Amino acid sequence: MKKIQKQKTKGWREFLQLIAETKPSKLIIIIALLLSVSTTVVGLFVPLFTKNLINDFSISSLSQGKIVMLGGAIIVQALAGGISIYLLNQVGQSVIAGIRERLWKKLLVLPVSYYDEHQTGETVSRMTNDTGVVKDLITNHLTSFFTGIISIVGSIIAMLFLDWKMTLLMFTAIPLSFAIIMPLGRKMHTISKGMQDETARFTSMINQVLSEVRLVKSSNAETIESKNGKNGITKLLQFGLKEAKIQALITPLVSLVIMVLLVVILGYGGMRVSTGALTPGDLVAFIMYLFPIVMPVAQLTAFFTQFQKALGATERIITILDEEKEIDDSNLTIEDVNQPIHVDHMTFSYKNGDAVIKDISFTVEPGKVTAIVGPSGSGKTTLFSLFERFYQPQSGSIKLGNKPINEYSLLSWRSQFGYVSQESSLLAGTIRDNLCYGINREVRDEELHRVAKMAYADQFIEQLPNGYDTEVGERGVKLSGGQRQRIAIARALLRDPKILMLDEATSSLDSKSEIVVQKALENLMKGRTTLVIAHRLSTVVNADRIFFFDKGTITGSGTHEELLTSHSLYHEFATQQLQIKEEVG
Structure with a gap:
């Protein structure tokens, strides 16, 4: 029980802290609350006016002034209530915008390792669905929560003034209502967390299938994916029905308690009127004060159940916000990039895995072409990721000259690189958009x-x-492979990088496209420090230095001629794999 209470308190605190960190306008909140208070105060005078009207009813008592005052009070109440609700909604929308902005900024600075461990669809669900749950609470329920509390407090004070005995009788409904709401609310919290997790998985599955729809169709996998989608929809339906059961229990039970209370108060109040302890006007006023309590109680019940859902969403949002961002503690910029890059006894492994890079040391000379050769799975692409600081090595370091690259800011370091991979990434948009992507200045047509x-x-x-x-379409699907590669090379040229990394940039192209792309790459490589993962013999032959990787270690280095005579694995690799691909090309 203590553990549940502790988790509940923590959930409240996390939710309030998340709201507070968006820095909502205190002035607007104060104005909205003052208007809500004024609305309640004005509303409290209506039953009192009715009471006096009934107790002293006569045609002559209906003066024009009283009627105008009553009508004016009702109009002022409606206007103040409407403005209050709008202002509270405005604050709520601003809070949600602030949460989404924080979450989006955090997602952009999370390390690549985070995305290795989390599916994209699940992360998208946190950004859209979970913030949507919190938004629904703040914009649709939080306003009624504040106005409801004010209305209940004001009505109870007036009822105590009218008849304290009947008011105490009404209080017997409070423990009964909480006895219903509390256990069902905890159950709603558990169900809601399951619903949000399942929604995230379903979103991830949809994202994966639709992004690879060509693979689905070419593999005749429509039936399989239809079943997978149906399973996900069925699970969401089951969670939805569980939520419906809780709602179906909470609302009627609370309504039953309120109805019984109303009957008891009417009976008891009638008895007190008959004995003369209470006037008919007092009883009517007392019953009228019940409405500002009964209606908000129903709203508070809806708020409580929605709040349990929001707590689950808040936990997941905060989990992302608490993730460690990329290491970028320096503001130091690179003044001279034309220095040797030293890899010094570097070891790296992915999370909970064996070492992919094992205590390697080598030097990349400035302005030279350095080729990385080796079988698949030997750590070549991982090495490139370490150069771009997507990951941090477990031991050892990479240095530019004599300074570790971590001492430079990420912005300064990554701005030195141009990267062309086997499958170059293009974004949905125009060719111009893709060429200029990431460049924070106006690019003239002549440059393009x-x-x-x-x-x-x-x-x-x-x-x-x-x-x-x-328009190139999503991921550039409207262009051929060779065209996408040439766009990627043009983009790299526009960035004018000092260090170039080519990750088997022509391996997926046909021979005609490869010839054109290879010429483009030669233009790109001129005068730049170039690291290339190579599988074509022509690239290897022209490299200034070759490092042969095997199972995460460097087993040989030198020029093509040197390795061909001194390294048996390289000799085999060059004469078989490289040559075969050269002939096929």
Whole structure:
């Protein structure tokens, strides 16, 4: 029991802290609450006016002034209530916008390792569905919670003034209501967490299937994915029905308690009127004061159940916000990048896995082409990720000259790199958008034409109906593989990187496309420090230095001629794999 109470208190605190960190406008909140108080106070005078009207009823007592005052009070109450609700909703919407902005900024600075461990769809669900649950609580229920509390407190004070005995009788409903709400609320919390987890999994599955719809269709997997989708929908339905059962219990039971209370008060009040202890006007006023209590109690019940859902969503949002961001503790910028890059006794392993890079040391000379050769799974691509500081080695370091690269800011370090991979990433948008992606300045058309020409992309771009404003589709699906690679090379040229990394940039292309892309790469490599993961013999032959990787270690280094005679694995690799691919190309 103590553990449950502790978790509940923690949930309240986390929720309130999350709200407070968005820094909502205190002025607007104060104005809204004052209007809510004024609405309640004005509303309290209506039953009192009715009481006097009934006790002293006569045609002559209905003066024009009283009627105007009553009508004015009702109008003021409606206006103040409407403005109060709008202002509280405005604060609520601002709070949710603030939470989403914090969450989005955090997602952008999380390390790549976070995304290795979490599916994209689940993360998207946290950003959309979980914040949506909190939004529903704040915008749809929190306003009624504040106004309801004020209304209940004001009505109880007036009822105590009218008849304290009947008011105490009404209080017997409070423990009964809590006895119903508390256990069902805890059950709702558990169900809601399960619902949000299942929603995240379902979103992840949809995201994966739709992003790889060509694979689904080419594999005739529509039936399989239809079953997977139905399973996910069925699980969501089951959670939804569990929530419905809780709602179906809470609302009628609380309504039953209120109805019984109303009957008891009417009976007891009638007895007191008959004995003369209470006037008919007092009884009518007392019953009228019940309505500002009964209606908010129903709203508070809805708030409580929604709050249990929001607690589960809050936990997941805070989990992401508490994740460690990328290490970037320095503001130091790189002044001279034309220095040797030293890898010094570096070891790296992915989370809970064996070492992928094992105590390697080598030097990349500035302005030279360094080739990384070796069988699949030997750690070549992982090495590139370490160079870009996507991961941190468990031991050892990478240095630019004599300074560890971690001493430079991420912005300064990564701005030195241009990266062209086997499957170059393009975003939905135009060719112009993709070429200029990540560049924080205005790019002139002349620059675009120049880099496109150097990347041998100008001809096919100019043949497109809208030229540089042609939409490329999601992940660039409207372009061929060779065209995507040339766009990626042009993008790298526009960034004018000092260090270039090529990760088997031509391996997935046909021979005709490869020839064009290879020429574009030669333009890109001129005068730059280049690291290339190579599988073509021509690339290896022209490299200034070759390092042969095998199972995470460097087993040989030298020029092509040196390794061909001194390294048996390289000799086999060059004469079989490289040569075979060269012949196939």
